[in-house]
Each structure stands twice: as structure tokens, then as C-alpha cells.
Amino acid sequence: MQEEHAPNSICFGCGPANEDGLRIRSFRSESGLEMEFSPKAEHQAFPGMINGGIIGTLLDCHGNWTAAMALMDRLGETEPPCTVTASYSIKLRRPTPYGATLRISSEIEEIGEGRAKVLMSLRAGDEVCATGEGLFVAVKEGHPAFHRWN
Numbered sequence: 001m002q003e004e005h006a007p008n009s010i011c012f013g014c015g016p017a018n019e020d021g022l023r024i025r026s027f028r029s030e031s032g033l034e035m036e037f038s039p040k041a042e043h044q045a046f047p048g049m050i051n052g053g054i055i056g057t058l059l060d061c062h063g064n065w066t067a068a069m070a071l072m073d074r075l076g077e078t079e080p081p082c083t084v085t086a087s088y089s090i091k092l093r094r095p096t097p098y099g100a101t102l103r104i105s106s107e108i109e110e111i112g113e114g115r116a117k118v119l120m121s122l123r124a125g126d127e128v129c130a131t132g133e134g135l136f137v138a139v140k141e142g143h144p145a146f147h148r149w150n
Helices: 052-075
Strands: 032-037 044-046 083-092 102-112 115-124 127-138
Touching: 032 052, 052 083, 052 102, 052 115, 052 127, 083 115
Parallel strands: none
Antiparallel strands: 032 102, 083 127, 102 115, 115 127
């Protein structure tokens, strides 16, 4: 999604143009979007475990793209609206191990006019390490983030 719809984005989590960022790559799935992420050594909070802020960023950015794509589909458009995070929360259910490929899935819980509530889950192997939910909203011309994906 990111390379196709926002190739010049500098977002730390999902911007393809940010060489120092996480550069997540989200793909469509049956129920929403999915992605895989292989953490680097610098993403650790302490030896062997991933930092909670990195986990939050992965869920936030992936959830935002889930909302953007769902709103695009709902409107029958070919480009997603620019969406931003209105709120999100995560539950760190167990330590997330370094060295494992992380798999994040997301789905729409509720969608309305210019807004979507998204549920997210992060797994390492068969273990759910974190879950989250977020409300993402489409912004209009004049909002500071409106052109951020261009």
C-alpha cells in the first residue's frame, strides 16, 4: 500500500522515503490488511525484547493504512483519503521477542463518514504479543497532514 499510494512519505513508521524509519509494508488480506516486520537490534527495549514504542508505531501506522484503504473502497475511489490517528490504544499482552518475524493483522470494526475504527493484532510465531484498536479520520485541505502522502 505504502509504495503505491504514498511513495514520498517520510513517516517514521510507514514512509517509504524515510531510510531511517521502520518502512512497514501493508498488504490486503481477506479481512483487512496484513504485514510482516523483522525487527532490528536497535528496536530492542532490553536484550531479546522489542520496545513497546516500536510495537505501538507498527500498530498505529498499519491501522491507519487499514482505515485509509477501507474508506477508499467505501467511496469507490482509486486513491485513499489522507487519514490521521484520532486515538489508539494498545495492550502489551506479553513480551515481544527479538529475532522473530512479527505478523500484524488488522480489520475494520466500524466505518462511517470519513472515519474508521480498526482492530489490530501483533503475533510472534503463534503467540499474540499485542493487540490494539484505533480511530482514524480522513482530513481535508487545510489540515497540516493533508498532503503528507504526496
